[in-house]
Amino acid sequence: MIHEQAASPANPDGALIQIDHLIKVYQLGEIEVHALRGVSVQVTKGEFVAIMGASGSGKSTFMNILGCLDKPTKGTYILEGIDVGKLSRDELAAIRNKKIGFVFQGFNLLSRTSALENVELPLFYSSTSNKVRKARAIEAIDRVGLGDRIHHYPNQLSGGQQQRVAIARALVNDPSIILADEPTGNLDSRTSVEVMGVFQELNNNGITVILVTHEPDIASFAKRHVVFRDGKIRADKINPSPRVASEVIKAMPVIEEEEEEAA
């Protein structure tokens, strides 16, 4: 894997994500905020990238653009050969639906809606038949180990379980990338490791995972670290020895609360 090379759209190299000189300027009243000041990066299929940086470093802005929730002011973003910058609102929605799976810090599940229905939701927007939709949703929930709780509502699930539901929802449409924005920010350390374990497992099965975090602990599970500061990439390096969540968890002391949750 070669990163930070003189990447150009003419040389996709099978790159999943090809970003060139991305600039994002926000207009806050009279003040212009330069959130991104020329970011170029390339991500290949099957990577597990941690995007790190302090708050205000531009990592969230970058994440939003990566997730097609926002458009860059300048520069190009090519996702699987599609120049996202040129797409309309509706086309962006379709990209979000089919190619991107979001996992948020606050889980962002629909309340008073069962786990199964939450996971089914992306399929509603991609006109899948009822039968296929349900089967795929159940499959996705099984994959995150919550097969026995498909009819539970978010308020009946622990934080870790809710995040697993969110991951299942991100997975259900078979996306090109899973984008996780501080996915462990609201979780205790043990549950965080468990959730990272889910990501690692998905990644081992060939799914590209991009993770935004400011915790080096969490980032240490990723295979590659991209560090932002002041709207630019300061470092982009391979993590030579990513921690393995399943091993970490064995080494962790069992807390009562966790037992309760597992029960």
Place this chain on the structure above:
Amino acid sequence: MKTLNILLSAFRALQRNKMRSFLTMLGIIIGVAAVIAMLAIGQGAEYSVKEQIAALGTNVLMVFPGAQQQGNVRIAAGSAVTLTDDDAQAISRECPAVQYISPGAFSGGQVIAGNLNWATSVQGVGADYLEIRQWSIEYGEFFTDQDIKGATKVCVLGKTVADNLFPESSPVDQTIRIRNVPFKVVGVLTKKGQNAMGQDQDDVILAPYTTVLRRLSHWQNLRYILVSATSLNSIGAAQQQISELLRMRHKIAPYDADDFTIRNQTDLATTATATTQILTILLASIASVSLLVGGIGIMNIMLVSVTERTREIGIRMSIGARGRDILTQFLIEALVLSLVGGIVGIILGTVGSSVISSIAKWPTIITAFSIILSFGFSIAIGIFFGFYPARKAALLNPIDALRYE
């Protein structure tokens, strides 16, 4: 997203706030029920007016003498003395489209029977009067052609007059004094009730027109001639024939105005129906205002709902909902509110108007039209007032929506 799924999720969203959804619907329920009830009342009125006019006989024509003209000053219609008994006989003889005629004279005054008295109007009529008016005798008999020829002092009492002058006994064969002229009562009319204008049609005494002319009013000429056409369709022909005949008899030059007026009841019917239709429209418009207010209630609640659920909208957008999916979702919610409200309102309005008609003895009619109208109205209101909030939701920026606290 498929329609059924959208519908289901709309129902679920509304279920989450049962009280709020119900109160929002209440605006529409009351509005639709009011429209239905008002239309029912208005159309009931229209129906009963039509009914009464039909009872009056819609194939009836009235011929009045024209306005008297002195130089250029025209005096009120009927003031000229141009209709004679001979005119009446000629109409009867020479107009094939005419079935019955009844020359009319008029008097009024205090009527005395024993120690009771009553002020009423005395109509001088012909022998065929009851045929024309589709009226009948309850007991006793009507006066005959003989009575008319002989100008005998006989009369027939309307129900109201009979009840007031002879509260205890039968009036038949009794003598009453009209303006001090003694008349023998030969019969009593059946009850006819109020006419379209609310006058009591039973407060009348009928007597041979010849008697009224000679003994009471001391007029030479007729006040009017009541004519019935052979059928509803021959009214025009009858009118034409009478007009030609009278112009000839009165020797009116081709370009001079008639010295008589022919009025038919269809004009009256049309006017009365138009009047009640205006009433219906007026009532319905007032009721529509409450429907409008209900619609604004929907818009208000949908706006609150969009604000409350901004985060949900953000989540939905982040997983691939397009603007139009969000628009549809909220529009459907508004539509469900207004439609369910509309259906409940239709039921309530129907029940309400039958209650009104049984309590107030007022006829109410619910037509398919008024149901379709209010149903359509509530759909239109759902779309109209739901669109703005739904559009607002659809145009949200996904990031802002996701970050909304």
